[in-house]
Amino acid sequence: MTAAISSASPATDLSVTKDLLWRGMLAGILAALLATLFARAFAEPQIDLAIGVEQSHSAHHMSAPHGGGSIVSEPEEEVVSRSTQKGAGLLTALALYGAAVGGIFAIVFAYGYGRFAAIGPRSLALLMAGLVFVLVVVVPAIKYPQTPPAVGKHETVGLRTAAYFAMIALSLGAAAIAGKVRAALASRSGRGFDATLLALGAYAVIVGVGQFLLPTIDEVPADFPATLLWNFRVASIATQLLLWATIGVAFGLWAERVLKRQRG
């Protein structure tokens, strides 16, 4: 049965990868819709409070809040109104992000399906989404946590952006190395569990050393409310958890249909 299917002309088949890619981007946009609703309810109140702190600061210091010079005490003249930022702006930002990461997720899934493990599409998608959440959201946030408005100096945004991307690249790169280590050890020793433990250790060591070497950034004002900072970060992480959970579940369902149809 399998031989007959594999000899069927692949040229006439629509590309599975293409179908997976579009569905990955769609899953990302769907995830962004849910994440936007969640963020609107739970994260936006924190952002509003942080902007309030920012404005009271600029009123004290007679210095401009972010975005350029404006008059104190009056709400700064807005390029984009708060309601747009909270609505269309938030949705657009999350949808672009969702489509981008969903597409890359689909490509990695297309490569990993049948290679990473002999597990079904829904399992692989959900496991991958969980792994990405840890690698891209949780681990980088340990070194460079999410910051609300009023935290962060404008002069250092270049450094902070470079350091943040370096941290994400470090986490992903360390995971790739750990995967190679696991594969090499498992094939040589035949002890998969121990190979996994050693690979996890390798990941922790690489990330630990990298975090130690990357610059320390602490720009939280001394009088910024600690509970507000905590609430903002929890809301931010929860928003991204919802985003990745939705990608994992929705893409898994769609990928299963694509792969079943492909099989004939």
Next chain:
Amino acid sequence: MATTAGLFDDSFIPVQGGAAIPVEEIAPWAVLGTLLALIFLYFVSTEQGAFALFQGTYVHEFVHDGRHLLGFPCH
């Protein structure tokens, strides 16, 4: 067939009779997907922050809340 469902009970579906999608088939879509993703991510994360292709602060302000929530340095 196990009678009780496992935690991840999900049947493996071979692709085109094989176990995996050939890399040659993935490559062009990987290029397209990565390119789109880089453009999208750039505008969400970096435009009018660390770099600026366009004058002003409109893009920055428009994606402002998302940028903060996704952990990107904003200002």
